[in-house]
Amino acid sequence: LKNEQPDFDISREELHTMNKERLVSILFVSVLVLTLCVGCAQSPQIEQVVANEAAPIQASAPEEPAAPVVQGEVTKLEMLSFIEQHLDFFEKMAGIWNEQHPDRQIELVTTFLDWSAMHDKLYTTMMAGEGVPDIADVEISRWPQFMTGDIQFLDLTNYTAPYADNLVESRLEVYSKDGVQYGAPSHIGATVMYYNIELLEAAGIDYKTIVTWDDFEKALRAYRDATGNYMTYAETYGSYWFTVLLTQQGKDLIDDQGMPQLNTPEALKAAQLIRKWVDEDLIGYIPTGNADTPEGKAAVANGDVAALAYPLWYMSRFTDEMENLSGKIAIAKLPVWDENSYKSVGLGGTGTTVYKNSEHAALAAEFVTWAKLSEEGSTGLWTDIGFDPVNKLVGQNLAVTRDPGNKFLSYFVTNPFDVLAEIQDGMFTAKTMQNTQIINDYLSANTWNRIHVSLEDPAMVLDETQAELMSQANP
Amino acid sequence: MTIAGRLNREDYLRKKIMKLNLNSPKVAPFIFVLPFVLTLGIFFVYPICSTIVMSFQSVHINDIRFVGFENYRMLINNTILPTAIRNSSVYTLLTLVLLIPFPMILATMINSKAMRGSSFFRSILFLPLLCSVVVAGLVFRFMFMETNSALVNSLVINWLGGDMVRWVSLRWPAMILLVTLACWRWTGINVVYFLSGLNSIPVELYEACEMDGANVWQKFRYLTIPLLKPTSIYVLTISIYGGLAMFVESHMIWAGRSSPSNIGLTIVGFIYQYGIKQGEFGLASAAGLALLVVVLIIVLTQLKLSGVLGKEKG
Numbered sequence: 001l002k003n004e005q006p007d008f009d010i011s012r013e014e015l016h017t018m019n020k021e022r023l024v025s026i027l028f029v030s031v032l033v034l035t036l037c038v039g040c041a042q043s044p045q046i047e048q049v050v051a052n053e054a055a056p057i058q059a060s061a062p063e064e065p066a067a068p069v070v071q072g073e074v075t076k077l078e079m080l081s082f083i084e085q086h087l088d089f090f091e092k093m094a095g096i097w098n099e100q101h102p103d104r105q106i107e108l109v110t111t112f113l114d115w116s117a118m119h120d121k122l123y124t125t126m127m128a129g130e131g132v133p134d135i136a137d138v139e140i141s142r143w144p145q146f147m148t149g150d151i152q153f154l155d156l157t158n159y160t161a162p163y164a165d166n167l168v169e170s171r172l173e174v175y176s177k178d179g180v181q182y183g184a185p186s187h188i189g190a191t192v193m194y195y196n197i198e199l200l201e202a203a204g205i206d207y208k209t210i211v212t213w214d215d216f217e218k219a220l221r222a223y224r225d226a227t228g229n230y231m232t233y234a235e236t237y238g239s240y241w242f243t244v245l246l247t248q249q250g251k252d253l254i255d256d257q258g259m260p261q262l263n264t265p266e267a268l269k270a271a272q273l274i275r276k277w278v279d280e281d282l283i284g285y286i287p288t289g290n291a292d293t294p295e296g297k298a299a300v301a302n303g304d305v306a307a308l309a310y311p312l313w314y315m316s317r318f319t320d321e322m323e324n325l326s327g328k329i330a331i332a333k334l335p336v337w338d339e340n341s342y343k344s345v346g347l348g349g350t351g352t353t354v355y356k357n358s359e360h361a362a363l364a365a366e367f368v369t370w371a372k373l374s375e376e377g378s379t380g381l382w383t384d385i386g387f388d389p390v391n392k393l394v395g396q397n398l399a400v401t402r403d404p405g406n407k408f409l410s411y412f413v414t415n416p417f418d419v420l421a422e423i424q425d426g427m428f429t430a431k432t433m434q435n436t437q438i439i440n441d442y443l444s445a446n447t448w449n450r451i452h453v454s455l456e457d458p459a460m461v462l463d464e465t466q467a468e469l470m471s472q473a474n475p
Numbered sequence: 476m477t478i479a480g481r482l483n484r485e486d487y488l489r490k491k492i493m494k495l496n497l498n499s500p501k502v503a504p505f506i507f508v509l510p511f512v513l514t515l516g517i518f519f520v521y522p523i524c525s526t527i528v529m530s531f532q533s534v535h536i537n538d539i540r541f542v543g544f545e546n547y548r549m550l551i552n553n554t555i556l557p558t559a560i561r562n563s564s565v566y567t568l569l570t571l572v573l574l575i576p577f578p579m580i581l582a583t584m585i586n587s588k589a590m591r592g593s594s595f596f597r598s599i600l601f602l603p604l605l606c607s608v609v610v611a612g613l614v615f616r617f618m619f620m621e622t623n624s625a626l627v628n629s630l631v632i633n634w635l636g637g638d639m640v641r642w643v644s645l646r647w648p649a650m651i652l653l654v655t656l657a658c659w660r661w662t663g664i665n666v667v668y669f670l671s672g673l674n675s676i677p678v679e680l681y682e683a684c685e686m687d688g689a690n691v692w693q694k695f696r697y698l699t700i701p702l703l704k705p706t707s708i709y710v711l712t713i714s715i716y717g718g719l720a721m722f723v724e725s726h727m728i729w730a731g732r733s734s735p736s737n738i739g740l741t742i743v744g745f746i747y748q749y750g751i752k753q754g755e756f757g758l759a760s761a762a763g764l765a766l767l768v769v770v771l772i773i774v775l776t777q778l779k780l781s782g783v784l785g786k787e788k789g
Contacts, residue, residue, distance in 0.1 A: 116731025120751045126536055127756075145754040149535025236644075237735050287621030289644060289735060295621045437753065445733040468554055 074105040075360050077367070081110065081137040082118040083350065085385050086186075090135075093371035093380060106367060115139065126152045126355075134358040135368055138183060140174065140349045144437045146182075148474070153182040154354040154361050159369040160184070166392045167373060168346075170429035175351035177433075183351020184372040187387035189311040190344045190427065191244050191334060192419055194318070198328040199306040203227050207307075207332055213245075213273060216307075216335040220282040223306060231306045233299075234278050234452040236289030237444050240347060244309050244334055245270035247428040248341040253440075258433030260469040262447075262462050271451055271458040278452050289448070297321055309334060311347045312388040312416055319386065319411045330413040333423050343426030382408075388420055395420060435473045442469055523767070526760045534756035546761040556762070558737045559745040562650075566741065567718025569654045570661070574714055575707060578662050582669035583699055597670070600663035608660070612727025615656050619643065619728075643728060649738040656724050661717070665710055672706030673699070708781050712774055719770050722747060742766050 081087050087110040094108040111133070113121060119142040125131045126146075138146060146153065160172065160181055168188050175183030195207040203226035205219050223231035235241045243253065251266035261267070277283045284304075287295035291308050299305055301322040308314075318329055334344055352372055354364045371377045378391035379400055386408045394400055401417040403409060408416065447465045450456045497506060533542045550556065581600065585593045603611065618626040619642040631637045642648045676699070684694050700707075722743035729739050733748070740748070746766070750759025778784045 114731070116726070116752075123751065123754060142752070145752065148538075148754055150537035152536055287639075287641065287644075294617075298620075298622050441733045441748075445735060445737050449736045471552065471554075 074107050075363055076107045076109055077135060077360060077364050078133040079108055079110045079135040079137075080113065080118060080122060080133040082113060082115040082139065083137065084112055086137055086350070086352075087112055089380060089384050090371060092384075093377060094367070096376070097367055097370070104363065106363065122146075129357070132355045132357070134355055134360055134364045136353050136355070137350050138353055140351070140432055141437055141440060143175065143183070143351060143432055144434050146353075147177050147434060151177065151182060152356055154356040154358075154365050155180050155182065156184060156354065156365055156369060157181045159365040160373060163369065163373040163375075163391060166375070168390050168392065168424075168427075170427055171346055171349070171390050173429060174346070174349060174432050183353045184368050185390050186350050186352070186372060186381060186385075187311075187313055187346075188390055188420070188427075189313060189346040189348045190388055190420060190423060191240065191309055191311045191347050192344065192416070192423075193332045193334055194308050194310060194314065195330045195332060196303065196306045196325065196328055197330050197413060199223075199227075199303055200231075203231075203306075207330060210332075210335050213335045213337055217277065217282065219307075220277060221280075224282060229304070229306075230282070230284035232283050232308055233286035233291070233305060234274055234283050234289075234448075235291075236285065236448040236452050238290040238292070239440060239443050239448070240311070241274060241309050242270050242443070242448070243347060243430065244345060245273060245337075247345040247430055248334070248337055248343075250342060250428065252428075252431055254431055254433055254435060257475070258431070258435055259473055259475070260435055260439050260466060262439070262443075262469065263466040267462055268459055271462060275451055275455075275458050278455070285453075292317065301325065312420075313348060313386065315408050315412070315416065316386040319407050326411050327413065329411070331416050331419050332414060333419055341426075342428035343423040345428040345430050347430065388416065435469070438472055439469055442472075526763055529756055529760035530764050532757050532760075534760075535754060542757065546757045549758055550761045550765065555737055555740065556745060559740045559742050562738070562740055563719050563721065563742045565650060566653055566657075566721060567715060569650070570657045570718045571711065571714055573654065573658055574661050574665055575710055577658075578665035578710075579669050579700075579703065579707070581662070582666045582673055583695060585666065586670060586673045597666070600666050602663065603660045604664050606660075608723045609727055611656065611660060612724055615652065615659075616643075616728050616730075619652050643739075644735050646736065646738045649728075649734070652728065653721070653724055653739070656728075657718075657721070661714075665714075668706055668710050669703060672703045676702045704781075708778070708783055711777065711781075715773055715777065716770060719766065719773075 079087065079090060081090075091108055091110060094106055098105050112118075118136075119138065122132070122136050122138070123145060125133075132152070157180060160167070164172075171185040171188055172181055175181060175185060193207075193210075197207060200207055200219075200223070203223045205222055205226075207219075210216050210219055220231050223229070239253075246253070246267055249266040249269065251261070251264055253260065253262065253267075255261045274283075286299050286305065287293075290296050291300055291305065291310065292314070297317055300308065300317075301324060312331075315331075318325060336343060352368050354361055354368055358364060372381065373391060375391050375393040375397075378389040378394045379397070381387040382389050382394060382400065383403075383406060389395060395417050400406075401409075401415065442465065446468075447461055450461045451458050496502060530546055531541055531543060533540045533545070584590055585596055587593075590596075620628070621639065621641050621643060622628065623632060623639050627642070628639050631640055640648050642652050680698055680702075681694060684698055689697070720743055721741050725734070725739040725741055725744055726747070728734075734740060742762070743766070746759045746762045749755045749762065775784070
């Protein structure tokens with residue numbers, strides 16, 4: 001019988017590899033142990049930070065804010081966002097901050113996550129009270145869920161005060177609850193019309209003559225008769241058109257208590273106008289029912305859409321993703337119902353917040369409000385990302401509003417600041433309260449499909465929507 | 476404590492540990508099952524218990540209150556839950572219809588001696604499972620884009636002569652999209668299950684069949700299918716669970732937002748929407764428990780009917 005004894009001869013090379021492996025594992029274990037020790041020994045005092053150290057979000061001990069700032073030390077602030085440009089912008093602003101405040105240096109450690117994952121993680125960390133970043137962006141549609149229970153954001157009212165006189169107040173209110181301001185707005189989000197003048201001229205339409213929704217309807221008809229195509233689309237996913245038509249009449253989606261009000265005569269009038277255009281075959285559909293999805297943007301870029309109502313932040317979709325339309329798009333004010341109508345409404349947006357239990361909450365709050373709301377910050381948000389500035393001083397600065405090198409100003413036929421100047425005295429303040437998210441979700445997922453695709457009676461659908469939303473709404 | 480005292484204590488502890496003979500037949504089994512018991516306790520039993528408690532609470536940040544059966548009442552009155560249940564059920568049924576027979580046939584083909592390059596096909600079929608579902612969801616989203624030039628629509632238009640399909644806006648196209656994604660992803664693993672089942676069937680049985688003059692179909696129908704029953708039951712069970720628990724696929728395709736007319740809302744999607752997106756953990760916990768009960772009932776019934784439960788006694 002053959003000896004089954006395994007071969008124990010180990011070559012020199014194998015021994016070498018084994019030693020190497022052992023070394024690696026010893027190193028690995030020591031690193032683990034060291035990390036644990038460091039984690040345990042984290043002091044509530046300001047940490048000394050090694051420059052450019054990239055670290056994941058760590059638990060910050062829930063200490064009282066405003067730790068003493070020691071001269072010459074660098075404070076590490078963690079920031080979470082779902083928009084990479086925001087993070088780039090904040091990193092740039094942190095550089096400027098450090099130049100201006102040599103005694104209060106900060107190091108911004110930014111983390112990017114996609115929209116849903118970012119908000120999910122932020123909410124869960126706050127629920128657990130562990131690992132919450134010092135600074136976080138919260139998009140308006142996810143904002144309401146953070147306003148329930150014990151609000152975890154720092155009151156920014158005092159930090160905003162130095163800039164308050166020059167800020168568009170309606171935008172601050174969006175991120176406030178019971179008079180306390182919890183978030184710093186990025187933009188006004190004024191809704192405007194984007195006209196593709198090349199397409200409109202080919203159909204013999206001058207967008208400057210469109211003043212009321214009646215004029216707009218005539219243009220829809222003229223465009224269809226001249227080209228056989230539709231000038232615009234019925235929005236079945238998202239509610240920009242509807243919200244514009246509603247708020248121009250001075251009514252909001254919610255009442256003062258934040259409860260849904262979708263069965264008002266104003267809401268019906270707004271829904272019926274869009275439905276009328278559908279019934280008379282004046283408007284078509286856009287893939288996915290929304291102009292801010294990949295398909296929707298492709299439709300706009302292809303020239304399937306000659307007019308669309310969107311907030312000014314949609315400018316960056318043109319400049320970044322539709323280069324072929326450069327010099328063909330005019331920004332103009334929205335058509336109105338009549339001379340008493342509100343001229344525009346601020347929609348969409350992202351509030352930057354500070355975690356109230358952060359060790360460095362005070363410094364973070366000072367930095368965030370300066371970076372977004374000061375003239376300097378607001379100018380940066382405009383030039384870098386194309387956000388219509390919340391700080392009114394920016395609009396008065398000709399070097400900014402007439403800057404020939406600005407990519408947004410050179411892309412569009414008209415100057416967005418001129419449009420803003422025309423509408424700024426007639427802006428409706430849309431509220432964001434506890435039920436806003438439920439309402440917008442429900443309208444997108446159900447109501448518009450039923451009215452504009454299944455062609456159900458708008459009055460009946462809005463009544464049912466209201467009843468359904470009242471059963472889901474939080475008082 | 477003095478140094479001497481500490482030394483004494485250490486000595487005592489060491490002795491005690493020494494006494495605990497880890498090799499003894501009484502202790503060793505417990506040591507071996509400990510990791511599993513710990514995992515089960517920490518990741519299954521504890522969450523289930525805390526879900527049961529939370530389902531009777533209103534849970535917000537630093538604001539937790541008992542509300543009795545309020546969450547269950549809201550769950551029953553909820554109007555979008557039926558849509559979620561319908562979507563998940565239809566999806567599960569479709570995946571069962573497609574993901575059991577076809578992998579079985581594929582596995583038989585791969586296992587056949589006449590098949591060339593079977594290991595190649597085996598790895599190709601298994602490959603999708605190694606791909607992250609997040610990436611797959613994104614790629615499918617782009618393949619099924621609602622434009623004329625997107626991959627699937629261009630095939631529909633050019634080959635089938637149809638119109639552009641609104642894949643992510645309409646109910647049935649969206650269901651086809653989700654089921655296609657499931658088939659692409661799960662065929663491979665089911666083939667592997669069936670292959671292992673096939674390998675346990677003795678070759679002699681097939682030879683005996685051939686002697687009796689059975690053709691390929693008869694061998695498949697009267698030999699392969701009955702002998703694969705244990706594998707089929709296993710695949711059926713995990714497919715029912717997998718179908719009802721589907722979430723990430725639809726979450727990726729509609730980018731975490733609500734789908735139009737809730738065509739992509741699944742039961743777990745419902746839990747996500749209320750729990751994570753709207754911060755109503757109490758309601759979401761109630762929904763999660765309901766799902767647990769429903770899945771348990773379905774799976775136990777199915778196991779009972781197929782004779783797996785109580786087999787030892789019978």
